[in-house]
Amino acid sequence: MAVGLFGGSFNPAHDGHAHVAETALRRLGLDRVVWLVSPQNPLKDARDSAPLAERMASARAAAKLAADGRAMVISDFETRVGTQWTIDTLRALTARHPGVRFVWLMGSDNLASFHKWRGWTDIMRMMPMAVIARPGSLHHSRTAPAAARFASARVPTAQATLLAGMEAPAWTWLTAPLNPRSSTALRAARDAAAHL
Numbered sequence: 725m726a727v728g729l730f731g732g733s734f735n736p737a738h739d740g741h742a743h744v745a746e747t748a749l750r751r752l753g754l755d756r757v758v759w760l761v762s763p764q765n766p767l768k769d770a771r772d773s774a775p776l777a778e779r780m781a782s783a784r785a786a787a788k789l790a791a792d793g794r795a796m797v798i799s800d801f802e803t804r805v806g807t808q809w810t811i812d813t814l815r816a817l818t819a820r821h822p823g824v825r826f827v828w829l830m831g832s833d834n835l836a837s838f839h840k841w842r843g844w845t846d847i848m849r850m851m852p853m854a855v856i857a858r859p860g861s862l863h864h865s866r867t868a869p870a871a872a873r874f875a876s877a878r879v880p881t882a883q884a885t886l887l888a889g890m891e892a893p894a895w896t897w898l899t900a901p902l903n904p905r906s907s908t909a910l911r912a913a914r915d916a917a918a919h920l
């Protein structure tokens with residue numbers, strides 16, 4: 725079984741997330757995409773975060789926007805096992821599910837700052853990764869330290885269906901079509917509406 729791991733704050737979730745999950749499911753030939761709703765992104769300000777239950781509900785609603793909603797699983801795994809750093813989460817998941825072929829999924833904005841994540845080179849060596857293009861971050865992600873450091877492990881997009889079966893490090897780009905949605909913009913619109 726091949727499973728995409730899609731970590732996020734989902735504060736709130738939106739159709740951009742459904743786009744990422746659906747694109748990865750289809751282009752990588754995955755059986756499931758697990759939306760790992762983060763207790764708290766360690767690099768973000770906790771004061772901006774809605775409660776986990778609210779973000780889980782939001783992720784459930786957004787996952788229904790994906791064409792194959794039945795392949796989407798919304799999970800509070802990190803809260804249940806008490807992990808916050810992705811490296812710890814992936815160690816816990818791979819230890820519990822040795823037979824599953826996992827792929828880490830993220831938008832290209834996160835590739836641009838991936839070298840700031842705890843144990844990022846170990847994450848690259850732990851499981852294959854797919855980066856889904858996001859407007860506003862295309863240049864920065866292509867020139868990112870992580871892209872340069874693992875340039876030789878890059879798999880051509882045309883071979884994306886093979887990625888889940890590959891030994892890490894292995895990563896690929898999933899490009900087009902772009903989805904411009906962001907949680908920051910949705911929170912700003914909601915706050916503006918509240919002050920009308």
Ligand SMILES: Nc1ncnc2c1ncn2[C@@H]1O[C@H](COP(=O)(O)OP(=O)(O)OP(=O)(O)O)[C@@H](O)[C@H]1O
Nearest residue numbers: 732733734740830831834858903904905906907908
């Ligand atoms: N429109 C999008 N296109 C591609 N990737 C996206 C898009 N929106 C979110 N992502 C990716 O989804 C994952 C979870 O993102 P997150 O929940 O932080 O949403 P966000 O819109 O980036 O939130 P915020 O604006 O609060 O930072 C990240 O890997 C992010 O790169």
Ligand SMILES: O=C(O)c1ccc[n+]([C@@H]2O[C@H](COP(=O)([O-])O)[C@@H](O)[C@H]2O)c1
Nearest residue numbers: 731732733762765767809810811841842
């Ligand atoms: O482990 C880290 O150092 C780390 C740093 C920043 C983000 N992450 C993870 O990246 C995923 C996307 O985060 P976000 O806030 O951009 O949705 C989510 O699973 C976070 O826990 C992880």
